[in-house]
Each structure stands twice: as C-alpha cells, then as structure tokens.
Amino acid sequence: MKQNILTFFTRTPLHVGAGSSAGAVDLLVMRERHTKFPFIPGSSVKGVLRDLYLNNPDGDALFGNHEKTGTLLVGEAKLLAFPVRSLKGGFAWVTCPLALSRAVRDCGLAIPAADIKLAADQALVTEESELAAGVKVIFEEYPLLVTGRDLGAVLSALQGFSGDATWKMLPKKLAVISDEMFQHFAENTCEIAQRIRIDDTTGTVADGALFSQENVPSETLFYAVINAKDDATLDALKATLDAAGNLLQFGSDASTGLGWCSMNVLK
Numbered sequence: 001m002k003q004n005i006l007t008f009f010t011r012t013p014l015h016v017g018a019g020s021s022a023g024a025v026d027l028l029v030m031r032e033r034h035t036k037f038p039f040i041p042g043s044s045v046k047g048v049l050r051d052l053y054l055n056n057p058d059g060d061a062l063f064g065n066h067e068k069t070g071t072l073l074v075g076e077a078k079l080l081a082f083p084v085r086s087l088k089g090g091f092a093w094v095t096c097p098l099a100l101s102r103a104v105r106d107c108g109l110a111i112p113a114a115d116i117k118l119a120a121d122q123a124l125v126t127e128e129s130e131l132a133a134g135v136k137v138i139f140e141e142y143p144l145l146v147t148g149r150d151l152g153a154v155l156s157a158l159q160g161f162s163g164d165a166t167w168k169m170l171p172k173k174l175a176v177i178s179d180e181m182f183q184h185f186a187e188n189t190c191e192i193a194q195r196i197r198i199d200d201t202t203g204t205v206a207d208g209a210l211f212s213q214e215n216v217p218s219e220t221l222f223y224a225v226i227n228a229k230d231d232a233t234l235d236a237l238k239a240t241l242d243a244a245g246n247l248l249q250f251g252s253d254a255s256t257g258l259g260w261c262s263m264n265v266l267k
Contacts, residue, residue, distance in 0.1 A: 001227050001228070001229065002227065002228050002229070002230060002231055002233070002234055003225060003226070003227050003228075004225075004226050004227075004228075004234050004265055004266060004267055005106070005107050005223050005224070005225060005226070005265070005266040005267075006045070006074075006077075006223065006224045006225075006226050006263065006264070006265055006266075007161045007162055007221065007222070007223045007224075007263065007264040007265075007266060008040065008077050008221070008222040008223070008224070008250070008261040008262075008263060009161075009162040009164045009166075009167060009219070009220075009221050009222075009261060009262040009263075009264075010216060010217070010218050010219060010220045010221075010222075010259075010260070010261050011164070011218060011247070011260045011261060011262055012218055012257050012258055012259065012260045013191055013193075013215035013216060013217055013218055013258050013259075014029075014040075014215060014216040014220070014250060014251050014258060014259045014261070015027070015029060015213060015214070015215045015216070015251045015252050015253060015258050015259065016029055016030050016038075016040050016041070016044055016216075016250060016251040016252075016259075017029060017030065017251070017252055018030050018031070024212070025192060025212045025213070025214050026211040026212050026213065027211065027212070027213040027214060028214050029190065029214050029215070029216055031187070035098070035183060035186075036183055036186065036187040037078070037079040037099075037183070037186050037187075038079055038186060038190065038216045038220075039076050039077060039078055039079060039222070040076060040077035040222060040224070040250060040251075041076050042074045042075050042076040042077075042224065044250060044251070045074050045075075045076070045077055045224055045250070046063060046072075046074040048248055048249070048250055049063070049072075049074065049237070049248075050062075050063045052240050052241075052244060052248075053240070056240075058236060062233060062236065062237070071228055071229045071230070071233045072226065072227075072228050072233055072237065073226065073227040073228070074224065074226050075224045075225040075226065075227075076224060077222035077223060077224040078099075078102060078103075078106070078222060078223060078224070079099060079186060079220070079221075079222055080095060080099050080100075080103055080158070080161070080221045080222060080223055081093040081094065081095045081099075081158065081174075081220070081221040082094055082095070082182070082185055082186050082217075082220055082221075083217055083218070083219040083220060084139045084140055084185050084189055085139065085140050085189075086131050086137065086138065086139055086173075087133055087137075087138035087139075088130060088131050088132065088133050088137070088138075089129075089130040089131045089172065089173055091173065091219070092131050092137070092139055092173050092174070092175050093170060093173050093174050093175070093219070093221070094139065094175050094176070094177050094181075094182055094185060095154075095158075095174075095175075095176055095177075095182065096118075096176060096177055096178060096179045096181070096182035096183075097113050097114070097116040097117075097118070097176070097178075097179060098179045098182070099182065100113035100116070100154065100176070101113040101114060103157075103223065106223070106225050107223065107225075107266075109157040110153060110157060111153050111154055111157050112153065116176060118147070118176065118177065118178040119178060120178045120180045120181055121142075121143075121144055121145055122144060122145050122146075122147045122177075122178065123137050123139075123144040123145070123146055123147070123175050123176065123177045124146070124147060124148045124149070124150070124151055124175065124176040124177075125137060125146055125148075125149055125151065125174070125175050125176075126149060126151045126152075126155055126171055126172070126174050127149050127150075127151075127152075128171045128172050129149065129171075129172060129173075129174070129175070130172045130173070131172075131173065131175060132146050137175060139175070139177070139181075139185070140185065140189060142181065144177060144181070151174060151176060154174070154176060155170065155171060155174060158170060158174070158221075159171075160266065161221060161223065161264065161266065162221060162262055162264050163246065163262065163264050164262040166219055167221075189217075190214050190215060190216055190217060191214070191215040191216075191217050192212055192213070192214055192215075193212065193213045193214075193215055194210075194211075194212055194213075195210070195211050195212070195213050196209055196210050196211075197209035215258065226265075234265070234267075237265065238265040241263050241265060246262060246263045246264065247260060247261070247262060247263065248260075248261055248263055249261070
C-alpha cells in the first residue's frame with residue numbers, strides 16, 4: 001500500500017456543515033468530538049475528487065462503484081494550522097503540539113512535537129517572526145509570552161505543505177501555542193456569517209430565511225492521508241489535480257464563493 005498526503009489550504013471561507021445545532025448559531029461546521037477542531041470528512045473529500053472523473057473511465061477504478069471498491073482510500077482532512085488575528089503582522093498561523101504530533105504520526109514529519117511543552121500563556125515563534133510586540137504576541141484578545149524562537153524544524157516541515165502564494169509568508173507568521181489555546185481559537189474564532197433571502201414581492205426578509213452560519217476562515221491548512229495500491233494510482237490523481245489547477249471547492253455555498261481550496265499532493 002502506497003501512502004501520500006493531500007493538503008487543503010482554504011482560499012475562501014469553508015462550510016462543511018454538521019447539519020444541526022442546539023445553540024445560538026444555526027449552521028455549525030463539522031468538528032471532532034474530542035478536540036472540537038474543524039475537519040472535512042473523508043466522504044466529502046472523496047466525493048469532490050470523484051467529480052473530477054465524471055467523464056473519465058478511470059473514476060470507477062480509483063473510487064469504486066456498486067460492483068467493487070476503488071484502489072484509492074481517502075481519509076478525513078485534519079486541522080494543522082489555523083489563522084488568528086494578531087496585534088502585529090496582521091494575522092498569525094497558529095498550531096500546537098497535539099496537531100503537530102498527529103502530523104508526525106500521519107505524515108512522518110521530522111518534528112520533535114512531543115518535546116514541546118507550553119503553558120496556556122506561552123508561545124513559540126520563528127527567528128523571522130513579525131508577530132512579537134516586545135516579549136509577547138497578542139492573538140485575538142490574548143497576550144502570550146514568547147518563550148523561544150527555535151522553530152526551524154517545524155517551519156522546514158510545514159513550508160512544503162502548500163504551494164499557495166500566501167503560504168509563503170509562513171516564516172514570518174508561524175507560532176506554536178498550547179493545546180488549550182489552540183482548541184479555544186479553533187472552536188471559538190471561526191467566522192459567523194448572517195444569511196438572509198429577500199422576498200421579491202415585499203422587499204423584506206422572506207419568512208424563515210434569516211439564519212447564521214459558521215465558516216472556517218480563509219488561510220486555514222488541513223491535510224488528509226490518502227492510500228493507494230500502487231504509485232500509478234497516486235500519479236493519476238496528482239495529474240488530474242494539476243489539470244484542474246490544483247483548485248477545488250468543498251462544502252456548501254459554491255455559488256457564493258465558499259469552500260475554494262488550493263490542493264497539493266505530497267509524498
């Protein structure tokens with residue numbers, strides 16, 4: 001079995017919906033139960049990739065049909081780097097020891113993630129960072145003490161995860177924070193958009209057409225593990241993504257510009 005990594009870098013906000021909500025927000029995004037991190041289900045990833053092969057006979061071989069399973073196995077897309085507001089530098093990409101440890105396990109990254117120990121009020125930044133205000137960084141409304149700038153291994157491992165032009169800013173905007181703070185930001189700082197539909201007759205909001213929707217913000221990085229029976233299967237997928245410009249739409253509201261992601265296949 002051959003394994004590659006498929007990365008997703010959101011160019012626009014993303015809504016892969018959970019389907020229901022008991023809280024103040026009507027339409028929530030899918031989240032892992034134990035971490036509350038947003039994720040993209042493997043079924044959604046596989047469905048979007050399958051659409052690339054609608055008129056291609058290779059589609060059944062790769063993704064299967066009612067008679068047989070396919071040769072390509074697609075996992076869920078996990079969160080690796082999340083954008084948050086920063087007092088300096090405009091915004092920061094934050095990650096945490098837990099997210100890095102899972103990437104080490106899934107992708108074989110050479111990162112000493114298990115050795116990173118951070119309190120809730122601490123952060124690590126890079127040597128080139130533009131985020132620090134004195135000895136602190138301020139993300140959203142939280143000041144965090146910079147306790148180190150040795151992120152060379154993390155930076156080297158993550159820089160190749162996306163070919164998107166914005167991701168090239170990573171050396172100046174990367175920060176590692178505690179698992180607790182990362183979970184807080186991932187759970188509570190997604191965008192909340194108010195949606196309405198205007199009645200053409202009355203010119204006011206149509207009955208029942210006012211609702212709120214949670215979106216994962218632009219510039220979020222996910223990755224998924226994909227497995228295949230041979231290298232030819234993965235090469236075929238990579239060639240198809242290249243032909244599509246490595247840009248695919250996931251989730252709902254494609255007609256309003258949501259869910260566009262830069263894609264990358266890594267060995």
